[in-house]
Amino acid sequence: MIAHIVGYLYLLAAVLFILSLKWMGEVKTSRHGNWAGSLGMLIAVIATMIAYKTQHLDLVLIAIAVGTLIGIPIALKLPMTAVPQRTAMSHAFGSLAVALVGTAEYYQRLPGIDTFTMVVLAAEMLLGYLTFTGSTIAFLKLQEMISGKPLVYKGRNIVSGLVVAVALGAAIGLVVNPTNPYFLPVLVAAALLFGFLLVMGIGGADMPTVIAILNSYAGLSAAALGFVLDNQLLIVAGTLDGASGFILAILMCKAMNRSFTNVLFGGFGATTSSQGAAVSGEIRPLTVEEAYLILEAASSVVFVPGYGLAVSQAQQAVRELGDLLRKNGAEVLYGIHPVAGRMPGHMNVLLAEANVSYDELMEADAVNPKMPNIDVCVVIGANDVVNPAAREDPSSPLWGMPIIEVDKSRTVIVLKRSMRPGFAGVENPLFFKQNTRMLFGDAKASIQALIAEFSQE
């Protein structure tokens, strides 16, 4: 009887999870989505604990309390600029949890483990452990506890390939002979090492794609655990998460005009391959006063933020400047490239936090047709996503990448610390165009100086 009720409660939870994704499709209903997801989870946990008569209830409740008591304060205090590293951390925790459950299941079922279960368990542990170290490295890179530069060395793909071969060998060994005590430790070690090598080889600007891929792996490993436990709710939830990560990863790759394999194994920008045609011309720097005069006369302004916005924490100042420009009679919009920032949608959250109305946040497709009629584009800490070489120079590594076409507007003001090229190491012809002016310095300081000019009126 109880088993039947649990089945129905799991079904209810699955429906709530699906509704949560449906409602996430629109800002208006998105919070209902989050509540539906939370409710589904609560139902699933309570149903499981009652139906399967959880033993060692004290231990279990303490574990839940510890996770909750650490999780809530972090979630409440976390600055929005740190959401990418928090996401990487949750991928690490989630995949480690899956891997540990898989390991425990292996030992619990050991003597009589059937081949199908062993195949799925091996896949689940591989994905789980490699996602754990991979996400941990992503977290350390995003938190800048280690260098964000890709670790590239000769024969890198051969080393990674060997580690994968060892991991797969151990997995096959386990399937053939589950009771051999050496295969599991080898599998775990090789999977951990592979995750480490994989993400060490990836640079900061590729993080949106990598986070999405790790998201997908974490979800798939959860789904695999569902197969092991014959638990359909786990399959549903894990698959939805895996599909979400996978779709986001594809969108990120499309936004960079690159393939999965290129992101994972390319060592983009760190190789000695073509850097595109040499760019020459004159740089035209301008002062804050001159920038103010241009903006003061503008009747339409588009801000184009990149990771530099997050680094200099300039989102609040940008919104203030936007408000002043609007008061001055200008139309103000924000052009958001999908890979601007360190995770999908990063810039939108930062600007929403600064109180920018979300109907002003425009995607590239929506803002590009307006460009010829825009008086001023202000580029804040973005580089590759506004590089016209993507359109003009077939020899450029960025060739074919969809960009925000700021160069088509009447005047471009680029806020930049120095002339250092962007992550891809590619020269940006935008800086040398007739209609481009460079405002050197920290983005936040420059914008605050512009705000001060407006206030002097």
Next chain:
Amino acid sequence: MNALLIMLSVFIVSIIIGYLLISRVPPLLHTPLMSMTNAISAVTILGALLIFAVTTTITDRVLGVLAIALAAFNVVGGFVITERMLKLFKNK
């Protein structure tokens, strides 16, 4: 074999539903989407709870307790931070 067929059906239907729904989420909401699906996929906490449904060894208990704490962190933290983010999106 029957159980496997059911599980595979659930898996495939979930892929299709996931694909249809997630393709419709606007880029505006991609960060909260990822944060919420992370919380949902921490439903693996059920797997950790099931470890305690049978007689356990010390190893099982250590692995189980760790897994529960990690998953609980993701579940609660994930939903809370998603809620915080979604509250930020305003239309004037």
